[in-house]
Amino acid sequence: MLAGDDTQSLKRTPLYALHLARGGKMVPFAGYDMPVQYAPGVLKEHLHTRNAAGLFDVSHMGQIELRAKSGKLEDAARALEALIPQDIVALPPGRQRYAQFTNESGGILDDLMVTNLGDRLFLVVNAACKTEDEAHLRAHLSDACDITALTDRALIALQGPKAEAALAxxxxxxxxxKFMDVAELSLDGLPCIVSRSGYTGEDGFEISVPADGAERLATALLDxxxxxxxxLGARDSLRLxxxxxxxxxxxxxxxTPVEAALSWSIQKSRRSGGARPAGFLGASAILSQLDGGTARLRVGLRPEGRAPVRENAPLFASxxxxxxxxxVTxxxxxxxxxxPVAMGYVPAALTAxxxxxxxxxRGQRLPLRVAAMPFVPNTYKR
Incomplete structure (x- = not known):
């Protein structure tokens, strides 16, 4: 999970001082100096998020706005649809959608969230990919859209069953x-973009806030x-x-999204026979797999013993x-x-x-059973 970055060149989020003041153990991650845990430790932080509310700094993520040069949001949506297999034209104002940037062979360049803010599209992309994602957008959409990387904003996530009461x-x-709703709201006097979403399986919110007000808002929430x-440690175990x-x-x-068991994210309008099935990068490969299946799939795995099975462990049929x-991924x-829990790729014949x-x-063959995901039921507010 944690990359081996040169600590001398690590970037810092607007909440860096807060992390130090709260006793965060800092580690390199995606080019940033980030807290892997605090004094309670990963286990207690994980369970606290499931039972109350946890505050995560995700300011390392990329935030990007797209505005159509024509002034029509539908034109920006149609332009973005050339790069993703999701339906953005039909996305209503105040709603967001999970999507993937795909390449010409259908592989995933990054996954992202896309929001319709009425007059513009708001994208949140992964930290390690944000420079390449912005370049990808500029290479393909500059004729149709004005593309702005929002480098003056932080991003925090408030997750857990008590998140609503804390933010209210x-x-x-x-x-x-409701889940996947987005609104532009004032929080503690700060202009924020608030989405009811997250990366933990819990009800909660992600909050884009001006960088110079991020520590103030985070401190107020932590009061x-x-x-x-x-x-980051509990963030990873929660998402797993x-x-x-x-x-x-x-x-x-x-x-591909189909191999990754993300077919649910591709709307009927973008599939074979739909209103706009072609025109996105990798459409031929992805539509073929949607129609005819694929040789391998991502599945949930439950080890039968107590020993965790980590990433890169090879899987065998017997x-x-x-x-x-x-x-195992x-x-x-x-x-x-x-x-212990795990995810990985197995042949289609072994996915039942x-x-x-x-x-x-470590030289031993440990049994795992293919299991339904999520491993812990989500609590999204529908």
Whole structure:
């Protein structure tokens, strides 16, 4: 999960001083100096988020605005649809949608969130990919859109069953929002873009806030005893229990959305027979897989013992098979389950629930059962 960056060249988010003041253990991640945990530790931070509310600094993520040169939002939506297999033209104002940038072979360049803010599109992209994503947008959409990287904004996530109550103290309107709703709201006097979404499987919010006001807002939220700061370690275990992909691990340029079990994110209008099935990069490969299936799929995996099975462990069809048939892409201990969980790719013939496969760990073959995801039921406010 954590990249080996040169600590001398690491960037800092607007909440860096807050992390130090709160005792955050800092590590390199995607070119930034980020907190992996605080004094309570990963296990307690994870469970606190599931039971109360956790505050995450995700300011390393990229924030980008698209405005159509014509002034018509539909023109920006149609332009963006050339790069993703999702329907953005039909996305209503005040709503957001999960999407993927794809390449010409259907592989995933990055996954992202796209929001219709009425007069513009607002994109949140992954930290490690944001420079390439912006260049990709400029290379393909500059004739149709004005593209602005919002480098003067921070991004924080408030997640957990008590997130709504904590945020409603600053703006009562957030209680009316449903999962994937987005609104431009004033929080503690700061102009924010608030989405009811997140990366933990819990109800919660992601908040884009001016960088110079981020520490003030974060501190005000943390004054609530139900809210604790949460580091990257618990963020990773929470998203794994939620069955959510991490770019560069579970999805990459050699993996299509169909292989990654993300077909649900591609609307009927962009599929064969739909209103706009072609025209996006990789359409031929992705539409073919949607119609005819694919040789491998991402699945949930539950190790039968107590030992976690980590990323890159090879998967075998039997305890004595000579050749691996797949790979674990994410794995670790699930604190909510008090048991290990993992995700990985296996042949389509081995994707049925309770199918047993074997991971090779330190020379031993450990059994895992194919399991439904998410491992922990989500609590999104529908």
């Amino acid at each position: 103290k600053f703006c009562a309107d957030v209680a009316k929002m 609530n005893p139900d809210v604790l700061p949460i580091g 229990e939620a069955g959510l992909c991490l770019y560069g691990h579970d999805i990459d340029t050699a993996t 305890a004595d098979s000579a050749e691996p048939v797949g790979t 994410s794995g670790g201990f699930g604190p909510s389950l008090n048991a 629930r309770d199918t047993v496969v074997f991971a090779e760990v």
